[in-house]
Amino acid sequence: MRNKFAFLLGAALLIMPSALLAQEKGGVINVATIGEPPTLDPMASTADLVGIVSQHIFETLFTFNKNWKVTPLLADSMPDISADGKTYTIKLRTGIKFHDSSEMTSDDVVASLNRWTKVASRGKQTAGIIDSITAVDPSTVKIVLKQPYAPLLSLLAFNNSAAIIIPAKHQEDPMTVFIGTGPYMLKERKADQYIQLVRFDGYRSRDGEADGYGGARHQYLDEIRFVPVPDANTRVEAAVAGQYDYVDSLPVESFDRVKGSTASQPVMLKPFGYPVFVFNTANGITKNVDIRKAVRTALSMEDMLAAAFGSTDFYSLDAALYPKPYAWSTDAGTKGAYNVADPEAAGALLKKAGYNGEPLRILTSRQYEFHYKMAQVAAEYLKQAGFNVDMQVVDWATLTQRRADPKLWDIYITHSPFLPEPALMGQMSTSSPGWWDTPARKTAVDAFNSAVDPDKRQAAWADVQKVIYDEVPLIKIGDFNALAAKSQKLEGVEAAPWPYFWNASIKK
Known part of the structure; x- marks a missing residue:
């Protein structure tokens, strides 16, 4: 191990x-x-x-x-x-x-x-x-x-x-x-x-x-x-011109422009992490697991990733919370629950949940432009499923403040690097925005956290991922690379x- x-x-x-x-x-x-x-x-x-x-x-x-x-x-x-x-x-x-x-x-x-x-x-x-x-x-x-x-x-x-x-x-x-x-x-x-x-x-x-x-x-x-x-295009132009010594979080489609610059050079981290839609499981309509499953069923991860990153040189479809060859990689719980892209089936889940057209409040920011692009694609699929989508586009600082209040949102869009220890993931904590806290979560997470033997921890992590897919506190969209530029x-x-x-x- x-x-x-x-x-x-x-x-x-x-x-x-x-x-x-x-x-x-x-x-x-x-x-x-x-x-x-x-x-x-x-x-x-x-x-x-x-x-x-x-x-x-x-x-x-x-x-x-x-x-x-x-x-x-x-x-x-x-x-x-x-x-x-x-x-x-x-x-x-x-x-x-x-x-x-x-x-x-x-x-x-x-x-x-x-x-x-x-x-x-x-x-x-x-x-x-x-x-x-x-x-x-x-x-x-x-x-x-x-x-x-x-x-x-x-x-x-x-x-x-x-x-x-x-x-x-x-x-x-x-x-x-x-x-x-x-x-x-x-x-x-x-x-x-x-x-x-x-x-x-x-x-x-x-x-x-x-x-x-x-x-x-x-x-x-x-x-x-x-x-x-804050503006992604401004960061790109600044990187090409050499206005800053280091420019963080550039849209990956700007790779060739940065590479061609005489002032800066691209810094690519591959693979970096994954975009994620986090649900409010404590309040509002997404407290209902069938609503959360309806959202996941409606979405095309492939279309969202393509809109956000353009070329498959910069992203890949992957349901597992850790990609291969990470030791934590497992397909537990993922079968039939990823990249479904079926608004009609999602609509059936909405009826089961008793959905009455309440706004689905999606919190996102253009400071991470790929978040916003994914949100735009998601909104179209969700509307086809019958959701009344309320897209709220704010600056990142405001988003991090709003997500702390369970009365203000239903989904917020973020991303995470692949972390060395799954316990570091935000949703492993019941106090993290989203507030996922169920008996199944507690059983799986407690078993994972108390296991010391590496092989037992790997098996216990598969159980945690299965519960995540069963209860949908979040939706992983796929894997992506990160781009920055340095002088x-x-x-x-x-x-x-x-x-x-x-x-x-x-x-x-």
């Missing part, structure tokens, strides 16, 4: 540059993002945009290396785990400074992890399983669980809904002071203009080589500016699900 993951997941992550010693120090880079993040508190959001920016400011006890294995970051080493799998003893690195120059201790870690279990959707996922989080001494923390819980370290390592470590004296919710231990610190934020990060001179990198999100984090750049550029002068940045700019430098 270990070898499988090294092979399977390494392809989806990062290749670190080998000539870091040749990189030069100094300079400022401008990074074009899809918009303004709704918050800079990565505990409070699962939005990728939040994680991309905040991972430079805040750090976690663990992170992922280039093969998607958990590796220490603020922890000194991997934890000592008791024989019964319930007690994790974590030694901390010493001499780590926060951006206010105070030194990190176990008290900060305990306070931060307690906040995580209350604020973060992934922290709430673990709250009922954690018995206690205590400081053993200034550089040691102990987490005691009520039962074995295999995903704990992956949840502690993830960079959104993240278990960031912040000073014990700054645990407010919402966050008011943005102080972390990261290589860059927040200097200024001008709404809808830029987020300015500057080098933190008190930063202590890990020793050794850079290793994915782990290992050494070099601070070659003086400053990183994240600039919101010809930018070094040390490779394709990554959440691009990062420690270890980046500018060719002089």
